Amino acid sequence: MDIAALLAAVFDPQILLTILIATLYGSFVGAMPGLTATMAVALLVPFTYFMDPVQAVAAIVATTTTAIFAGDISGALLRMPGTPASAAYVEDSYALARGGEARTTLFVSLFSACIGGVVGVLILATATPLLAAIASNFSSDEAFWLATLGLSCAVLVGGPSVPRNFASLFIGLAIATVGIDVAVGHPRFTFGLQDLYGGISFIPAMIGLFAISELLREAGTRPDLSLGKLVIEPLGTAIRNATRRMRANWRGIGRSSVGGTLIGALPGAGADIAAWIAYAVARRVSKTPEKFGTGHYEGIVNAGAANNAGVAGAWTPALVFGIPGDSVTAIAIGVMLMKGLTPGPNIFESDGLLIQTLFGAFLLANIVMLFTGGLAVAVASWILRVPRAILMPSVLLLSMVGAFAIDGSVTSLWITLVLGVLGFAMVRADIPIAPAVLGVVLGEVVEDNFMVSMMKAQGDLTGFFSRTPAAVLGTITLIVWAALLWRSGRELVRAFRTDDTARNANP
Amino acid sequence: MRSALKLAATTALVTLSAGAALAQDAACDWKPERAVTYIVPWGAGGGTDANSRMLASMLEAKWGTPFNVVNRTGGNGVTGHSAIVNADPDGYTIGAVTVEIDTMHWIGLTDITYKDVTFLGMVDIVPASVLVKADSEFQDLQSLLDHARENPGDLTASGTSLGGIWHLALAGMLNAEGLPPDAIRWIPSQGAAPALQELIAGGVDVATPALSEGKGLIESGDVRALAYMHDSANSALPDVPLTSETLDSGWTLAAFITAGGPAGMDENIACSYSKAMEEIFASDEWAEFKKNRGADVVQMPRDEIEPFVAKTDEDLGAVIKAVGLAAQ
Numbered sequence: 001m002d003i004a005a006l007l008a009a010v011f012d013p014q015i016l017l018t019i020l021i022a023t024l025y026g027s028f029v030g031a032m033p034g035l036t037a038t039m040a041v042a043l044l045v046p047f048t049y050f051m052d053p054v055q056a057v058a059a060i061v062a063t064t065t066t067a068i069f070a071g072d073i074s075g076a077l078l079r080m081p082g083t084p085a086s087a088a089y090v091e092d093s094y095a096l097a098r099g100g101e102a103r104t105t106l107f108v109s110l111f112s113a114c115i116g117g118v119v120g121v122l123i124l125a126t127a128t129p130l131l132a133a134i135a136s137n138f139s140s141d142e143a144f145w146l147a148t149l150g151l152s153c154a155v156l157v158g159g160p161s162v163p164r165n166f167a168s169l170f171i172g173l174a175i176a177t178v179g180i181d182v183a184v185g186h187p188r189f190t191f192g193l194q195d196l197y198g199g200i201s202f203i204p205a206m207i208g209l210f211a212i213s214e215l216l217r218e219a220g221t222r223p224d225l226s227l228g229k230l231v232i233e234p235l236g237t238a239i240r241n242a243t244r245r246m247r248a249n250w251r252g253i254g255r256s257s258v259g260g261t262l263i264g265a266l267p268g269a270g271a272d273i274a275a276w277i278a279y280a281v282a283r284r285v286s287k288t289p290e291k292f293g294t295g296h297y298e299g300i301v302n303a304g305a306a307n308n309a310g311v312a313g314a315w316t317p318a319l320v321f322g323i324p325g326d327s328v329t330a331i332a333i334g335v336m337l338m339k340g341l342t343p344g345p346n347i348f349e350s351d352g353l354l355i356q357t358l359f360g361a362f363l364l365a366n367i368v369m370l371f372t373g374g375l376a377v378a379v380a381s382w383i384l385r386v387p388r389a390i391l392m393p394s395v396l397l398l399s400m401v402g403a404f405a406i407d408g409s410v411t412s413l414w415i416t417l418v419l420g421v422l423g424f425a426m427v428r429a430d431i432p433i434a435p436a437v438l439g440v441v442l443g444e445v446v447e448d449n450f451m452v453s454m455m456k457a458q459g460d461l462t463g464f465f466s467r468t469p470a471a472v473l474g475t476i477t478l479i480v481w482a483a484l485l486w487r488s489g490r491e492l493v494r495a496f497r498t499d500d501t502a503r504n505a506n507p
Numbered sequence: 508m509r510s511a512l513k514l515a516a517t518t519a520l521v522t523l524s525a526g527a528a529l530a531q532d533a534a535c536d537w538k539p540e541r542a543v544t545y546i547v548p549w550g551a552g553g554g555t556d557a558n559s560r561m562l563a564s565m566l567e568a569k570w571g572t573p574f575n576v577v578n579r580t581g582g583n584g585v586t587g588h589s590a591i592v593n594a595d596p597d598g599y600t601i602g603a604v605t606v607e608i609d610t611m612h613w614i615g616l617t618d619i620t621y622k623d624v625t626f627l628g629m630v631d632i633v634p635a636s637v638l639v640k641a642d643s644e645f646q647d648l649q650s651l652l653d654h655a656r657e658n659p660g661d662l663t664a665s666g667t668s669l670g671g672i673w674h675l676a677l678a679g680m681l682n683a684e685g686l687p688p689d690a691i692r693w694i695p696s697q698g699a700a701p702a703l704q705e706l707i708a709g710g711v712d713v714a715t716p717a718l719s720e721g722k723g724l725i726e727s728g729d730v731r732a733l734a735y736m737h738d739s740a741n742s743a744l745p746d747v748p749l750t751s752e753t754l755d756s757g758w759t760l761a762a763f764i765t766a767g768g769p770a771g772m773d774e775n776i777a778c779s780y781s782k783a784m785e786e787i788f789a790s791d792e793w794a795e796f797k798k799n800r801g802a803d804v805v806q807m808p809r810d811e812i813e814p815f816v817a818k819t820d821e822d823l824g825a826v827i828k829a830v831g832l833a834a835q
Binding site: 136137138139140141142179180183184187194195197198199201337338342344345346349350409448451452455456 | 579
């Protein structure tokens with residue numbers, strides 16, 4: 001790798017400017033309650049249309065990292081996590097803010113986010129080329145098991161209820177069956193509409209499921225956005241106190257950064273899951289577990305580092321196998337494909353410089369975030385005063401432009417709207433959306449590789465275990481399936497029992 | 508059916524005079540006054556996309572009006588081709604018409620054929636190849652074909668979807684050599700890149716994509732090229748044996764990319780486009796672009812394009828019927 005070329009590519013003024021603007025944008029969107037990091041990236045899509053590939057990916061990366069951090073801002077000030085990834089420790093940061101330490105807790109979040117992000121990128125940059133070397137020997141058998149494993153993970157960790165996760169996944173898989181199938185070239189569920197021959201393109205689908213559904217939900221609620229009485233400490237004091245808190249918790253930061261990266265790398269488990277798990281682990285190993293949830297820095301530091309580490313972790317399966325680690329990388333894969341980059345083991349050879357630049361931009365984004373994030377903390381209360389009546393229609397406009405920009409067809413707009421309503425219905429029914437998104441993205445991968453393997457083995461199912469790597473991956477997948485079926489069975493039985501008890505109690 | 512498919516690029520074609528006579532009557536002085544939409548039926552980053560974007564940007568520079576490239580993918584090419592032929596023939600919507608115009612209607616995906624297109628320029632001609640993994644037992648095409656003849660169905664090959672152009676390249680070659688078209692079983696893939704990944708991973712025995720698509724892996728030594736389905740050597744890989752010389756049938760097959768608009772386009776618009784493109788294809792900038800891609804510049808006069816496409820249509824139709832993929 002030519003270091004000079006790499007540095008030139010990363011420190012290109014255009015890339016630097018992109019990262020700077022993207023971190024500002026990420027801070028803003030992340031801080032708005034209800035606007036998630038995924039939505040921030042979905043709204044970015046129409047702008048990536050005018051960027052070159054590195055710039056587009058850098059923008060996505062910088063937006064995500066800062067949005068995940070900025071979710072803490074509204075969490076601390078309003079008790080309303082800006083992104084789900086901040087939900088784990090919202091009680092702690094809100095209590096601290098009420099106690100007059102609003103800026104200190106936000107700077108602790110910012111510093112943890114930065115360290116978690118940097119550790120995550122370093123692991124990503126080291127691990128992906130090694131994984132790619134292994135993955136270049138993968139045939140359709142292994143690809144099938146990997147994608148299946150990804151779907152199973154989505155069910156395992158997508159939300160608290162396994163049967164609901166299954167429901168979500170199957171909705172996604174059903175959407176993925178639309179279009180011409182690659183094996184025999186037969187159109188399915190296209191109703192003669194030529195625009196559906198290529199299937200439901202997943203960026204419009206995702207914008208619908210995430211952004212439009214959230215707008216519909218938002219329209220029905222009237223969130224209380226008053227800041228109330230808030231004592232805000234001087235910036236200098238806050239930074240000093242935050243640094244002290246960081247030093248006291250360095251061990252937890254290290255553990256949660258590494259752990260967060262690994263959890264983020266599981267398909268379907270993004271930054272939110274990483275934060276929840278890191279919070280739970282920190283509480284378990286803490287000397288003062290009873291203080292968690294009452295305004296304790298330990299939880300904020302751990303979960304705050306883990307969710308930003310998870311952002312980097314999610315890129316690992318996305319780059320190496322083309323299997324998104326979370327909903328953000330699912331959109332990122334779509335943008336990369338639009339730019340002519342096919343994620344997979346070959347991308348490390350065919351676009352090596354680009355991948356290295358991506359890692360560099362990732363690292364840089366985490367550092368630039370220190371400044372733009374600090375700025376966001378300084379003007380936090382002002383950000384939260386932007387009128388919803390202006391914000392939400394702008395989000396709708398950007399959503400529609402983004403959906404249309406992908407292939408310039410009106411059908412995409414309909415897909416976005418229909419799936420937006422579907423996503424809204426799912427949210428109302430407490431069905432998580434993330435497994436459905438993975439279903440849409442991976443459904444085709446699973447099916448294609450299944451059909452290809454079946455054709456190679458002439459219908460012999462044992463063919464899926466005849467190659468050693470395939471056998472290993474297949475066994476792991478079967479174990480995960482067994483665990484899933486057991487868990488959902490147990491949950492359903494328990495639900496029926498509670499129903500019975502309730503009925504017996506009230507005759 | 509033993510007749511060889513001759514899709515030779517610039518040499519072997521008989522010029523039909525109808526188009527030429529028309530062209531001489533028009534002034535060829537039209538130029539766009541507002542933005543032109545250039546539709547590409549295939550994804551960004553592929554060969555069709557790269558050629559089209561280059562051509563569009565050079566047309567833009569020449570005429571000073573924007574040429575917006577729009578990728579209308581999906582439906583194995585049906586979506587984009589339909590968008591091109593269903594547009595108004597006013598010169599403001601043109602696009603890349605690829606070899607699939609000669610296969611889609613035979614397979615029954617759509618009714619549109621080359622007769623629905625006004626051809627404006629021949630952008631690229633892309634011959635197929637026969638590739639095996641570097642450690643394969645097959646050192647030449649003949650031993651591969653002998654093995655397939657003795658053990659029909661034992662070997663597998665990939666390169667594109669079922670009925671896609673690279674599938675027809677293999678099946679047509681087997682057919683021309685007197686083998687059953689499925690003597691080497693076709694494993695569908697989402698394009699050349701995943702097919703080459705399967706080849707490297709040992710998932711299939713043979714791949715038959717464009718030689719240019721396998722160029723990187725051939726040069727890195729991961730893949731061996733047994734044949735180039737063409738009648739003149741590739742300038743970037745001159746040592747790959749030509750099927751026109753090694754096979755008794757003389758079989759060759761090439762995909763093509765043309766620039767075209769809807770049928771019924773005014774002759775003055777069409778000949779203005781073709782004049783502009785001929786100048787672009789003769790330019791140093793275009794030559795440099797082609798050289799960087801490891802491809803050769805194609806210069807086919809406009810009146811030869813439609814007969815070429817028509818001949819290909821007839822030949823591919825015969826292959827599709829022989830393979831059993833034709834619509835009933």
